Amino acid sequence: MATAQNGLEVIRFGGLTHDVESSPFEVVERRRMYRLRHYFPDEVADGRPVALLVPPLMVNADIWDVGAEDGAVGILNRGGVDCWVVDFGSPATEEGGWQRDLADHILAISSAIDTVTEATGSDVHLMGYSQGGMFAYQTTAYRYGKGVESIVTFGSPVDIVNGMPFGLPYGMVSEAADFVADHVLNRLPITDSMVRIGFQLLDPVKTAKSRIDFLRQLHDREALLPKERQRRFLNSEGWVGYAGPAAADLLKQFVAHNRMMSGGFVIRDHPVSLAELRCPILAFVGEVDDIGQPGAVRGIVRAAPHADVYEATLLAGHFGLVAGSTASNRTWPLVRQWIDWLDREHTLPPEITPMSEYVAPNTPRSAAARAIHTAGSLVEAGTGLGKALENLASGAMKGSVELVGEAARALPRLTRLGTIQPHTRISLGRLLAEQANRAPNRDLFLFDDRVHTNEAVNARIDNVVRGLISAGVRPANRVGVIMETRPSALATVAAVSRLGAVAVLLAPGSELKRALAVTGVRTVVSDPENLRQAAATGARVLVLGGGADRELDIPAGGDVTDLEQVDPAAVPLPGWYTPDPGLARELAFVLVIGTGDRLETKYITNHRWALSAFGTATSADLDRRDTVYCLAPLHHSSGLLVSLGGAIAGGSRIALARSLDPHRFGEEVHRYGVTVVTYTWTMMRDILDAEVFPKGHRHPIRLFIGSGMPAGLWRRTVEQFEPARVLEFYASIEGEVVLANVSGVKHGCKGRPVPGTARVELVAYDPIAEEVLVDDSGYARRCADNEVGLLIGKAADSVDLSTGGLRGVFARGDSWMPTENLFRRDSDGDYWLMDRRDTVIQGKRGPVYSQPIVDVLNDIGAVDMEVAYGLPDGGHCLAVAAVSVREGHRLEPKDVTEALRALDPDQRPDIVHVVPEIPRSATFRPSTRAVRETMPPAPGPDTWYYDRQSESYEVLTEAEAGRLPG
Structure with missing residues (x-):
């Protein structure tokens, strides 16, 4: 009878009637994104420490008060802590709820911090559970720590790579997350019921057992009542929906790209890094937490190198960290002691210790503890993700899948490179347009702490194209570009490419008048800083950059047009205009290098640019998870071919540096989440000497790519930035020879030919007589191992050999282009630069x-x-x-x-x-x-x-x- 009576009550009302009441609170602020609760408002006294608690998006704000007196706010209040809670509500009932994105929640928490600090006159201890803890990290970094005294998180993952379910390879999960974010979540909201069912399906055995256990005890009302509020919270009342845009941001930024670790996640066009965190941090780690796995949670110690990070490790699952007997008896008393240590100079309890990044696993105990814990917390936890299948995914499987991922990225690039014919349409402008069509909202480049998307950059390029057309620029015209590193420089070079004209890249401060005469340029695009130098040449000057409301210092008599004053919408497109008409065989860029009698012009076709772009992306394994930091200016071959080209071909973000400033470099590497740095010659010497990254300092960089780095500087770089590698390139600008030291083992070596580039040979050469040496048959003699010779590359059919090519080198009628450098090839097949011919x-x-x-x-x-x-x-x-x-x-x-x-x-x-x-x-x-x-x-x-x-x-x-x- 008792079972029947209690069962009928559950069916009618969703659960048993209980006398457990919620803790008292008042809503002190209502905003579109949140309501701010103040608990125990009648008990506030001046001088009390203040805690602001943040729930995860899929759990409502009552998570902090599930057990009433035994809940978080009740225990903290009795410990003398003034508790405030952010309540995001349910997107199903809030106005515009299903359109919320990640930035909306970060800005909401930031606003709540301002409100609480103003009301209390104290900084807050910001606390977050699961994703709420991720929000706490992100918001504090976004605010550069303003108003936050400490951060406390509970099962909040940071390093997603170290927290993959079932031991799945990160590459596989990353690809799936990116696809779901781009193609599913933008169309499908995650409702309350979907969230509830999804969590229950994460561990269906545990869910079923907890319900059976409840039914078996249904006759014993007194045994069930103390946990009834918690059971109802887990089964139905505690779950809220998840807005699609916010879920997409989570998957893209923190799962697919792991930017909690690397930095460079984006909040309203503003790049943010957890390296900005400097306040004390306490992270609670659940030994049997399968959602916020210990390895992922401990990532905060590497992601926040400037903060003092502590941990408290408990034998608890994900939910048990914040609710239930373990939370009541262990978690919240420790939180109270943490606050006492910071605010009242009490002794730090022994359970709270400085976080160690690496904790040796104790497999036997861990397995037994997991079994015991699971059996003892069926009702109490109710959620979790079993790791029974984790051992099925061995390290070998991970490695093989990652290698397959690299091959999958490389194959399309090499295939496309191999299919480029002289008449193929390929250009910088075309690749940018393809990216904008494929992923318009994906980040493209970062500059001066702003992030620009593919769509925004593409629109800017199209507007500049209309400005150039209004100024009379036509396809095949040579247009000089003299600009400092800035977004307008990138837009100008790409716009010239989209128009089908030729960009002549000129260095500020160079012999500009002579360079224009040598290259036949009559129109120059300049930024305001270089306007006077450009106008002094007598050429027509088009000014771009700095915004439409700045004043230009126009010299008297100069032929100057301000393109920022041109309304793109008012410029009709002529009938001859076709976007991105450039063919592979056509000239795309002219580089002017050297000074005086050493002034040289280097001619780069669209094919040569694509060759370097896809070759760099393949050799460096660049993909959308990378952020390439370009130290070289765009008018240098490294900036144009390696940095810009490689990043675009790889689908990576590119961060532009104004100049080589070691301290700014140190800040932007973290803030932008830089994974790849491009250099030229001795650039790294200045960064190493400044010691902005002392040896052992944690950083997100995995690779340095460039050319000309001396062997000793190479050694210093890899020692100071361990475990990053150096990828040294050699490329003949006008030919199609590209070498790369992919392994990075032999310091100073130029490596081997990049797949898809020209076939190379080393021929015997007399540097005194400046002649290729031949054998008895009259053909060039190939060099033996370690013999110094001239490096030559097989010439494409479209190459004009009259500019210095060779014919009949190894066979009648064959054609080759010599480089300007002498090499030796060692017994492993690697090439070493010896000297220039001259x-x-x-x-x-x-x-x-x-x-x-x-x-x-x-x-x-x-x-x-x-x-x-x-x-x-x-x-x-x-x-x-x-x-x-x-x-x-x-x-x-x-x-x-x-x-x-x-x-x-x-x-x-x-x-x-x-x-x-x-x-x-x-x-x-x-x-x-x-x-x-x-x-x-x-x-x-x-x-x-x-x-x-x-x-x-x-x-x-x-x-x-x-x-x-x-």
Whole structure:
């Protein structure tokens, strides 16, 4: 009879009538996104610590008061804590609820913090359960810690990679999350019932057992009543719907891209990183929590390197951390003691310890504890995700799936690269348009703490195209671009490409008038900063950037048009206009490099640009999870071909740096979530010397890509940024030869040809006579292993060999394009740069190659930078190396002697001398010319000559100075 009576009550009313009442509260603020509850408002006294509690989106705000007196707010209130709770309500009943996104919730919590701090005059202890804890981290970082005294989280994952269900490979989950976010959640809201059923299906056995247990005790009303409110909360009343946009943001930013760890998650176009957190953090870890898994929760210690992070580990599941007997007896008393420690200088309890990133698993105990805990908390927890299948996914499976993922990303790129023919339409503008059509809301690039989407960038490009058309620019015209690194520079280069014209990229401060004359440019697009220099050339100047309301400093008599004043909607598109008409064989860009008599122009076709773009994306395995930080300006080949090209071809975000500022670099790497950094030459030297990232400092960078990094600087970089690697490229700008050191093991090596690029050969070459050496048949002789030769690449059918190509090299009628560099190939098939053809030192004992000298000297710990060059001495040259010394170090002759033993005696420099500094070019390349012309070696204690008898370097005295010319 008791069973029947109680059962009828459950059927009619959804549960048993109980006398457990909710804790008293008043709603002190009502906003579109939330209601702010203040619990026990009549008991407030000045000076009490303040806690603001945040629920996860799929659980209503009553989670903090499930057990009334034994709930969070009740226990904390008795401990002298003033409790406030954010209530988001249900999206099913709130106005515009189903359109809420992640940023709406972050901004709502931020607003609530302002309200509470203003009302109480105190900073808050911000607490969050599950995703509520993720919100607490994100909001505090977004506010740079303002108004938050500490953060307390309960089962809140940070490193999603370390918390995959069933041990599934992250790559597989990431792909699925991205697809669901883009194609499902934008159409399908997650209702209250879907949330409830979904959580119950996560562990159907536990759900079924808890219901059977309830039915078996249905006759014993007194045994059921204490937990009845909790049971009803879990079975029906506690679940709320999840707005599709918010769920999509969660999947894209924190599951697919894991940006809680790497940084760079976006709140209203503003990039945010947990590295901004500096307040104390306490994270509760459930040993048997299968939703907020311990490895994922402990990710906060790496994601917030500037914060003091503590943990409290409990034998509890996900729900048991905040509700139930474990929470009442352990969790909330520990939270109260945490607050007492911070606010009242009490002793920190032993259960709260500094968080350790790595905790050795205790498998036997863990398995037993899981079984016992599961059996004992069927009614109390009611939710969870069993890990019984986790062991099915071994490390080998993870690795193999990840490798398959890499292959799946590489194959379409290589396939597309292989199908490009001279008449194929391919260009920078076209790839950007494809991305905008495929994923309009995906982030494309970041600059000055702003994030720009594919759609926004594409619209800006189209507007600039209309501005160029209004100024009379037509396809195939050469348009000069002289701009500092800024969004308008990217938009201009892409707009010129979309129009089918040719962008001539010019460096600010360069010999602009001469460059325009050499390239035949009559129209220049400039930013306001370079307007006067551009106008001084007499060319027509189109000004872009800085906004429409700025004032321009227009020189008198200049032919200047402000494109920001042009209304794109008022510009009709002419009949000849076709977006992105560029063919692979057509000229896309002209780079102007060098100065004076070394001024050079490099011509890049659309095919050559695509070759570098897809080659970089493939070699670096770039994908949408990456953020590529471009240190090089866009007018440099590294910025245009590697950074911009690789990021676009890989679908990655690109972050543009205004200039090389080590401290800004340190901030933006975290804030943008930078995973890949591009460099040129010695750029990394400035960052390493500034020690913005001391050795061991946690960072999100996985790879550095670029060209020209000396071997010693390479070693310093990987040591300081462990476990990041260096991917060194070599590319002939006008040819199609691209080498890449993908493994990164051999420091200073250029690697092997990138798949899809030109076939390469190394032919014997006389650098003195400047001739390719032939065999008895008259064809070029291929080099043996470790023999120095000229690197050549197979020429495409469309290449004009009259510009310096070779024909009949290995067979009648074959065609090849020589590079300007000499290499050797080791026995493993890897290529090592030896020298440029025109800088080989003509020594008395034969040619001396400068690059090995530079690499060996750079690997000396005391050496900062170095150059090697020839100093005329009669009919030959002395091989001279100049070095600068790192601050706080001293270089001795014995150091040089020992290092140069790695070279054959005939390849060692005749003289090594120390100079105060080595000037660098705008691209951070050490200037050999400046050293040779202004810092000649002179007798003294810091100049050493090579004594061939002793095979050591000795101080150059006046007596030995006769060896120097003059």
